[in-house]
Amino acid sequence: PNLFLVTNFVAIPLSSVILIAEIVLCCISFITPLATLAGKLIHQLIALMNWFVELVNGLPLANWKSLQISFAQELLLYVAVAGMSFFFMKRIKASLFITTCGLLVFFLLRTLSFVNALNQQKLIVYNIAKMTAMELIEGRYSVFAGDSEVIKSESIFRFNIAPSRTYHRIRSVYLPAVDGDETLLLSSPKGIIAMARGPVYMPSQVHILVISGNPRGSLRDLLTGLMPGIVVFDSSNPGWRVKSWKQDCVEMNLNCYSVADEGAFVMNLN
Structure with missing residues (x-):
């Protein structure tokens, strides 16, 4: 948050007033008319504080989004700040050297993290209850396939996808359009990735097959002779059906993974 000082100028005094009002409410709780009036006043004060925080949060440049540093980078920033502070307090030149070294290593690690991001190839199947969400990452670009509600719901997106x-x-x-039971095909360095909501009719081999949308039938019926790598x-499939499919995988000697049982599926494709 870039405007946290602006928010605190109002939120901190207002929260103090709310706290005092709540203490008063406890003291007069046995006087019903006064307690009711105090409760309504506290409710309005809390609503006012929340409204102001949301108002500031919605302003342009209120938040610096997508900022991410590693634990090592965080420590280096602390070293740099401590060195600079020590220099101003004690006037020791060695502290400037420590600050400079800390910043240099910080930017080196940050540059390496961006280089790694440019070279990453990864598939993620998110664990969102009763929903489909899959993302194929290539460098700093991605292809997302899933239920529209995952994108439209701010809470779901912020908690599951944004981090x-x-x-x-x-x-x-990139958001490809997927209609009904149509099978979505994506290309990756390790082969074809398919997301299916029904039987899969494929002339070529599939490396990863993601089954979603609770299609009917046994796994043999869905694969129609296909033998994917995994x-x-x-999580959009019910547990009882996944359990049956996992048994089919054992009988067919196929590798399988249940997102609902084992968490999000993440595979490096490099």
Whole structure:
């Protein structure tokens, strides 16, 4: 947050007033009319504080988004700040050298992190209850396929998708259109990735098959003779059906992964 000082100028005094009002409410709780009036006043004060915080948060440049540093980079910043502070307090030139070294190593690590981000190839199947969300990451770009509600719901997106994109330094996202039971095919360095909501009819081999949308039938019926490298069941499928499919995988000697049971599926494709 870039405007936290502006927010605190109002939020801190107002929260203090709310705290005092709540103490008063406890003291007069046995006087019903006064307690009711105090409760309504506290409710309005809390609503006012929340409204102001949301108002400031919605202003342009209020937040510096997609900012991500590692723990090592954080420590180096502390070293640099401590060295600079020590220099101003004690006037020891060695502290400037420490500050300079800390900043140099910090920017070196940060540059390496961006280089790694440019070279990353990764598939992520998110663990979102009863929903489909899959992302193929190539460098700082990604292809996202999933339910529209995942993108439209601010809370779901902020909690599940946004942290991953910040961590992987995603700059641009492509959203392909997928209709009904149509199988989505994506190309990766390790082969074809398919996301299916029904039977898969493929003339070529699939490296990763993601089954979503709770399609009916046994796994043999869905694969129609296809033998993928690994089958991933996302969280949109009910547990009882995934359990049956996993048994089919054992019988067919197929690798499988249940997102609902084992967490988000993440595979490096480099």
